[in-house]
Amino acid sequence: VTWDPIAEALFVDRAAPDPDLPVTPFIAMQRVVVRMLFDPDFVQRVYGDAGSALAGLDLPPALVEQLLRNDPRLWQADRLRRSRSLRILLEEFKVSSTLALAECRRLAFLDAFFGSALFHDAVQRRRYMALAFAAYLEEALRRGDLRSRHFAAALGIETAMARSRRLLRDARRGHDAGLARVAPGRPGARWVASPGTLAHFAPAGTLEVVQRIEKYLFEVGQVPSLALCDDAPRPEPLPAIDEGAPVPFLLEPQPGGKVELSEVGEGYARIIGACERPRDAAGLAEIAASHGIDAEEAREMAESLREAGVLRRVAVLEDGHVAAEEEGRP
């Protein structure tokens, strides 16, 4: 071993990275710089009152003083940084962001994400920007800034897909959320969803909305300058959706970032949802019962899903450690 015990420990126990663990001052400062590069209002706050803008980060005063000696104009020298990042977010949330713009008609609403507390928190705590963007859109729904039911339906499914691909990505990088420790003292076998595999209930008609918006984006993409026209085509009318008839979907992420989406029986979706974290037969039976599924049927469905690769068996050890079966642990 050529590195110190802390580094080695990081390699061994990587199942549950904690974004709230303190970071060294130089890392905290790097993240502050990222926030300044994206947000001119934050730059103004830092230069105006660094003590307040950087409170709680425990940055060395000398580094802060050095930061403030820089010409404040340099942080926005790259004028397209936000546009490039927004373009990538819009590729992943193309339906929900289109419907958001159709409703509010202001690009500034989406661009303001980079000045939001959700963006700043994601950067400072080393989290995914795309998931913070989803949270930003969800917050707009909660506040009533956006009210479209179509937008809500599309955001639900696109957020589930964004989560799905990142859960797989994390697992492939050594951070398997399904293997994160559980409470100690209850060893035994469990079912848990395969990395990134999720169930999602979307209002009936959601896929038709997605297809409608994708067709719309293809058509308007032929003449980008039509954004300047008062008679530019609109995505409406949109297909009807019905929140009273949710359709259960199985989301299965693929290594390249694609997420395969297929309809699945409601009972199976409930079982998959219950197994986002390791679940034993008793725990599964309890959740299944609340959906009208008896314990034996739930067990058979879980085994059937395991055989299909949707779920996997893991072993929980006395100390709460979760081990994949192939690790050969008890």
Add this chain to the structure above:
Amino acid sequence: MTWTSAMARRLDALPYLGVGISGEYGVRPTIDPSSFDEEHPGLIHVVEFGTDTDRGVDASILRWVDAGRPATYHFLDVNFEEIEDLDPGWLDETAAFARRLGTPWLCGDSGMWHFGPRDRGHGLLLPPILTRDSAKRTAESIAIVQERTGLPVFPENPPSLYFLGDLHILDYFAAVSEHGGCGLLLDTAHLSIYQRALGLDPLERLEDFPLDRIVEMHVAGGGEAVTPDGYRYLDDDHRAEVHPDTWKIVEYVLPRAPRLKSLIYECEHNDPAATVETFERLNRMFPPPRAKGATSR
């Protein structure tokens, strides 16, 4: 791991590659190295391919290496200051791409290549915070990558419009080399940007820098730029014309870097004809492998 004579011997054993050209996955326009070599034989002897584990390798670099030509791997996706960034998946994938290219070493700017976890839209390049703590952490990361991939890793001084920390950037990388037991990649254009930003002479602090640990050197064009609100800076835009400050550094370092194996002209986005003169000059300064022997200068 710290710098030892064994590390020096390991660097001595690395192949001498000569002058080369840079390339990056999917970035267009770009000079195709195989076509350039056909049109201008004898000017490029190695290709340095920049990529990340999301993009991998492309057809142009595969055509080059599958013809038996040497290539080196320049990573664009690891934060050495964040040790949690060195996850097993990244290490395995990087090692696999490196094997595919047959690279004798890994190299790349040492700084912050992405914020948050590695993901689309998170990419950028920030310099490290130039403190001893940061240098020690970077050195630990490099030691891990060297151990896990079995390849030497050469950190590169990155460009930036600002720098934070109490160390000169050359002192920072000297400390990284000392603590991490690694060779170094000196980017002369980045260094000229740094010296200019701090109002220093282009050669400042080079007299105390361990020039004998430089294995690779980069040369690139750059020039004055100004933002709409009047902020002026030296832009590392890889234009064909190399800045006089950069030439001054190249001319100082070359005769004092006995372990230099590769000299990369980062010019892939230019009209090939605009790069020929500089390639000719670099080949005169740093002769091709066949003219100098296979493994040493």
